[in-house]
Amino acid sequence: MSERDDEEREFDLKWADGAEHKEPSARARMLAARWKDNPPGPVPFRPDPEHTASSGRSSWVSTVVVLGCVVAVILFLGYVDLRPY
Template identity: 65%
Template sequence: MSEQDDWEREFDHRWANSAEHKEPSARARMLAARWRENPPDPAPFRADPGPVPRRTSWGSTAVVFGCVIAVMVLIGLLQFGSTY
């Protein structure tokens, strides 16, 4: 047998996909057993998130301006140091 034959036989996806019975994954079996004893509460597909705390735009603006000023100072210091 050639190496190609071994490879095709070992990874024959058509044969695996044509199986009549497919075993569920370990996680699916674990959840099925857990839910059989203690079924989950019904929940909507995407529940509305809780109330989001309101942020002021001033706080975000101050952070952005602070970062811009810090970068400008850093660039200025790097250029000032390279002139000497």
């Protein structure tokens, strides 16, 4: 690209960024049209307290499963490395 093309491109970007009216993205237009007739309900920032008691146990179970898989992969790789070819 020549220097003149770079200057023209920079001018076009400055011109586009300086526009008074910016069109919303396609997703923003789609959500605005959908929410016009059926607005979304409020979403709480934190989960309900009744869900936290059961999720505490499941997080430990998933942690144990992940660590167990990591140990199994390490043992498998050690077995493959020690096995004669």
